[in-house]
Amino acid sequence: MSLPSLFDPFQLRGVRLRNRVVMAPMVSDYATEDGEVTLRLISYYGERADGGVGLITIEATAITRNGRLGANQLGIWDDGQLHGLRYLTERVHGTGAKVAVQLHHAGRQSSFGARTGADLVAPSPIPSPTLPLSKPRELAAAEIRALVQDFARAARRAVAAGFDAVELHAAHGYLLNQFLSPFSNYRADEYGGSLEGRLRFPLEVLAAVREAVGPDFPVGLRISADEHVPGGHTLAESAVIARRLVESGADFIHVSAGVPGGHAPPEGPGDDPSSTVLLARGVKQVLTVNGLRAPVIAVGHVLRPAVARKIIETGTADLVAIGRALLADPLWVRKAAAGLEDEIRVCSGCRDCIHHERGCPPPSKTPRPQAP
Numbered sequence: 013m014s015l016p017s018l019f020d021p022f023q024l025r026g027v028r029l030r031n032r033v034v035m036a037p038m039v040s041d042y043a044t045e046d047g048e049v050t051l052r053l054i055s056y057y058g059e060r061a062d063g064g065v066g067l068i069t070i071e072a073t074a075i076t077r078n079g080r081l082g083a084n085q086l087g088i089w090d091d092g093q094l095h096g097l098r099y100l101t102e103r104v105h106g107t108g109a110k111v112a113v114q115l116h117h118a119g120r121q122s123s124f125g126a127r128t129g130a131d132l133v134a135p136s137p138i139p140s141p142t143l144p145l146s147k148p149r150e151l152a153a154a155e156i157r158a159l160v161q162d163f164a165r166a167a168r169r170a171v172a173a174g175f176d177a178v179e180l181h182a183a184h185g186y187l188l189n190q191f192l193s194p195f196s197n198y199r200a201d202e203y204g205g206s207l208e209g210r211l212r213f214p215l216e217v218l219a220a221v222r223e224a225v226g227p228d229f230p231v232g233l234r235i236s237a238d239e240h241v242p243g244g245h246t247l248a249e250s251a252v253i254a255r256r257l258v259e260s261g262a263d264f265i266h267v268s269a270g271v272p273g274g275h276a277p278p279e280g281p282g283d284d285p286s287s288t289v290l291l292a293r294g295v296k297q298v299l300t301v302n303g304l305r306a307p308v309i310a311v312g313h314v315l316r317p318a319v320a321r322k323i324i325e326t327g328t329a330d331l332v333a334i335g336r337a338l339l340a341d342p343l344w345v346r347k348a349a350a351g352l353e354d355e356i357r358v359c360s361g362c363r364d365c366i367h368h369e370r371g372c373p374p375p376s377k378t379p380r381p382q383a384p
C-alpha cells in the first residue's frame with residue numbers, strides 16, 4: 013500500500029478535498045461591527061484559496077452577538093449575515109477549495125464583553141486569568157439549553173450560506189472548552205462535576221447541530237488536547253473526550269492546545285512536528301484503538317512543507333492545518349506542490365500576528381487585549 017501524500021485528495025464524509033492542507037481558523041477582525049462579511053475578508057480568504065489550500069476554515073464566527081470575542085468578529089447569529097457569507101463561500105468554491113466555518117462563543121473569554129460591560133456568561137462565575145477584572149455570571153440550565161439552539165441555528169445558516177462543513181470551537185478556553193474543563197467548570201448540576209457532566213453541553217450542541225445540518229454534512233470539533241494549565245486537561249483526558257465526541261457523531265477532531273492563562277509550549281525552529289502536532293497523533297491512536305475512523309487534523313507550528321508532508325506520510329494525522337505560514341505566504345501550498353519551496357516566504361514564528369494587529373507583517377503594533 014502506498015503512503016498517503018499531502019497532495020492526495022481526501023474524502024471528508026461526502027466532501028472531496030483536493031489535498032490534505034487545511035487553513036487553520038484565524039480571527040482576522042476584517043468583519044464589520046455587525047459581524048458582516050467585507051470585501052477585505054473575501055479577498056483575504058480568496059487569496060489563500062487561490063493559493064491551493066484544500067479546506068479553508070473560516071475563523072471563529074460568533075453564534076450570538078453577546079458571545080463575540082471582539083467588535084469586528086465575523087458573525088453568523090442573524091439571517092441578515094447570510095448574504096455576505098454566501099459571497100464568501102462562492103469566492104472560495106470558485107477556486108476548487110472547500111470551505112468550513114468555525115462556530116464560536118467566547119463565554120467568559122469575551123474581551124469585547126469585558127470591555128463594554130456586556131453580559132459575560134460562563135459555566136461558573138470565575139473570571140478568565142487573562143481578564144481578571146471581568147465578572148462573568150453562571151449560566152442557568154435554561155440558558156444553556158437556549159445556547160444549544162443558538163449553535164443549531166448558526167449551523168443551519170452555515171448550510172444555507174453554502175459552507176461544506178462546520179467546526180465547533182471547543183478549544184482555547186472558549187465557552188465549549190470552559191464547560192469541558194475542570195479548570196473553568198465548577199458547576200454542581202448536570203452540566204458540571206464528572207467528565208460526563210462537563211461533556212453534556214458540548215454533546216447537546218453536537219446533537220442539535222447534527223439535527224440542524226442533516227446526517228451527511230461534516231461536523232467536527234476543535235479541542236485543546238493539552239490545556240497547558242494546572243488543573244486543566246492533558247492528553248489522557250482529552251483522548252477520552254475525543255472518543256466520546258466521535259462516538260456521538262463528530263466527523264473529525266481538530267487537535268489544538270492551550271487555554272488563556274496557561275503556558276504556550278516552546279516553539280523550535282519548525283523542522284520537526286511540534287508538541288501540539290504530536291497530541292494529534294495521540295488522539296488518533298486512541299480513536300484507532302477504539303475502532304473509530306474519524307479523521308484527525310494536526311496543527312501547530314507547521315511552517316515548512318517537509319514537516320507537513322511528514323505528518324501525512326507517517327500517519328501522524330489525516331489532515332494538516334496551517335495557520336501563520338498562510339498569513340506569511342498565501343501561495344504556500346501552490347509553491348510546495350510545485351517543488352518551489354525555496355520561494356516560500358517562511359513564517360519566522362515571531363507571534364506578532366497573535367499579539368498585535370492581524371496580518372503578516374502586522375500593519376501596526378497596537379496591542380490586542382488577548383490572543384485568540
Ligand SMILES: Cc1cc2nc3c(=O)[nH]c(=O)nc-3n(C[C@H](O)[C@H](O)[C@H](O)COP(=O)(O)O)c2cc1C
Nearest residue numbers: 036037038039071072312313314334335336365384
Ligand atoms: C492571528 C491568529 C488568529 C487566530 N484565530 C483563531 C481562531 O479564530 N480560532 C481558532 O481555533 N484558533 C485561532 N488561532 C490559532 C490557529 O488556528 C492555530 O491553531 C495556531 O496559530 C497554530 O498554528 P500555526 O502555527 O500554523 O499558526 C489563531 C491564530 C492566529 C495567529
Ligand code: SF4
Nearest residue numbers: 359360362363365372
Ligand atoms: S507575524 Fe510573525 S508569526 Fe505571524 S505570520 Fe508573520 S512571521 Fe509568522
